[in-house]
Amino acid sequence: MALLELDQVTKRYGGIIAVNEATFSVEKGSITSLIGPNGAGKTTAFDTISGVIEVDGGKIRYAGKDITNLRPWAVTKLGIGRTFQVTRELGDMTVLENLAVAGVPNSFSSLLGGRIQKDEYDKAMEVLTFLGIEKLANELSKRLSYGQRKLLELAAVLMIEPDMILLDEPAGGVNPALLDRILDRIQAINDTGITFLIVEHNMDVVMRLSHSIVVMAHGQVLIQNTPEVVRNDERVLDAYLGEA
Amino acid sequence: MTDVRTPTPEAAVTSSEPNRSRWIVLAVVLAFVALLPFARWLESYNYVLQVGTIILMWVAMASSWNILGGYTGYTSLGHNVFFGIGAYVGGMLLVEAGISPFITAPLAGLVAMITGAIVGLITFRAKGPAFIISTIALLLVIFLLLDNWEYVGGANGLSLPLAPFELSWVKVPFYYGMLVSAVLAVLLGYRVAHSKMGLALRAIAADEVKAEVAGIDTRRFKLMAYALSAFFPGVVGAIWGYSLTYVRPTAFFAISVAAQFVLMSIIGGRGTVAGPVIGAAFIIMLNELSVTYLGGSEINLAFTGLIMVLALLFFPLGLVGTLRATNKLPGWLDWD
Ligand SMILES: Nc1ncnc2c1ncn2[C@@H]1O[C@H](COP(=O)(O)OP(=O)(O)O)[C@@H](O)[C@H]1O
Ligand SMILES: [Mg+2]
DSSP states (O other), rough: OOEEEEEEEEEETTTTEEEEEEEEEEETEEEEEEEETTTTTTTHHHHHTTTSSSOSEEEEEEEEOOOTOOOOHHHHHTEEEEESOOOOTTTOOOOOOOGGGGOOOGGGGHHHHHHHHHHHHHHHHHHHHTTTTTGTSBBBBBGHHHHHHHHHHHHHHHHTTTEEEEESSSSTTOHHHHHHHHHHHHHHHTTTTTTEEEEOHHHHHHHHOOOOEEETTTTTTEEEEEEHHHTTTTHHHHHHHOOO | OOOOOOOOOOHHHHOOOOOHHHHHHHHHHHHHHHHGGGOTSSSSSSHHHHHHHHHHHHHHHHHHHHHHIIIIIIOOTTTTTHHHHHHHHHHHHHHHHHOOOOHHHHHHHHHHHHHHHHHHHHHHHHHHHHHHHHHHHHHHHHHHHHHHHHGGGGGOOEOOOOOSGGGGGGGGHHHHHHHHHHHHHHHHHHHHHEEEEEEEEHHHHHHHHHHHTTTTTTTHHHHHHHHHHHHHHHHHHHHHHHHHHOHHHHHSHHHHEEEEEHHHHHOOOOTTTSSSHHHHHHHHHHHHHHHHHHHHSSHHHHHHHHHHHHHHHOOOTHHHHHHHHHOOGGGGOOOO
16 A cells, blocks of 8 residues: 555746656655655655645645645645754754654643653653764754764654654765664664655665665656666666666 | 853753742842832932833843743734833723722733733734834824823823822822832843743744644744733833823834833843843943933933944843853853
8 A cells, every 4th residue: 555645746946947857655664765866856846745845736745635735734734744954953952852842742732741752762862872872962063973963863754753754865874883883773764664655865765675665766756666677777777877 | 142051961951940049139239229218318319219110120021021032933013012101001990980000900910911812813923023013103003092082181191199198208108019010020131031832932933834744833832922021011101190290102112112122122122031121220320320320311322222233232142142152151150
């Protein structure tokens, strides 16, 4: 069953068609990868799904429900979490506070009670321990290293208890040891039934993790298929060679 | 902007249990402020009470501004709109219905609050400098509106009857009105800072897209911040208009009044709970001193300007913000 479906989604930036009638789907419980050369429209596709930008055309469905152009917070509350290619942390807030933001109710009732409840603290510490960064709990997030920020992004997503996680280049620029840890954690999370859509450039990683691969180039979806098929598809080779 | 002290896990959970000595110092200061009207032997009793009233009024207003301008990171240069609206609501109800502004002040605050939410719907279409400019534009629009609305007296404004208090005590109710407003406004600022709402507002100040993706309905929180920040300026506006015995557009809607909100919070430390309190006291006393010793001339303006520049040079995050960032903030001033 498709958990997420993009149907003819289009997004223009002035003259540029960043995403051009893109159609693909993500099976429930799968790890699906979204690949393609730089500028193919992968991040823009993420932005349309998470509601960060509005589409110019097409439909996005999640669990059978139309979520096209929903506000980002509403998409998040439906259980879709995302990370950013260029990490965004709430710099003047501690790692714990970054995570506690997930527990804020969207109403005046947020005025009652303390910043972080005991159960939220426990949950945050559990997530941080799972990712191996529990020692950073009280560090200001702007003081974290690049790799630590990547982990914080993932931690923040886990705090919303997502059913689906969108990762934008989780392995981009991290050292091999950390890369292994991140891949291992993704696998572990996926084993609990959580669905992934991952943008990644590292082909080893993509081939190893993915159940399904979507290839984009120039805003268009070229093909969606299993790693074996995609690996040998001529259009995919062309897209990458054309780029080089 | 604000550099937040790193809490221990326990402090993070229990939202920092304040220590004992802090409460003692604060209780002494508050007792002193509360008993001031009884010090009638003071040589310049009326003057002291008047300055005290103004400081307390500005504590209430700067603390309120800080919810929007400090925690949320949206600089409003038109917050005196709510001060003025409060004054008009209080004044009109006094003139038309004969109800004392001391009674209608909360209602004035409520009207200001609703206005704040409506205004937010318009001004929040912009961010950064464009937001600031839209708040100034709003100030001008409201000014022009009231300046030309004959029902509320046009440019002449409203003349209010004198408060029916005995002459030698006439300043005292106003002083206490401002004191109660100031204490409640600071408590509101404290509550916001120590609640999940404060977390959401700080997230918005840091990165609005990230906050939204984390599940924060940023539009709603910004409107709530705008509304909350408008309440006490409305309340003290009603009381202040009564003490002036007139409500005139120029007395409330001047851009120099708008600038005070910003200056006090920045000098004291925007985004901190104690900052606006310190900033309000500092700036009002500085104004009074320079008027006393330098006269109401341009020298006095140059002097206060110079002091403020020096203050920001040595305390770039404001007095409270900078002291805390360097771990020199005395415990009794650390309310965050
Ligand atoms: N905010 C933006 N404004 C203008 N053009 C943009 C913006 N974001 C992306 N683009 C353009 O859209 C295209 C797709 O970009 P992007 O989605 O970031 O690609 P990818 O993530 O696949 O590398 C590129 O040509 C890029 O320059
Ligand atoms: Mg990208």
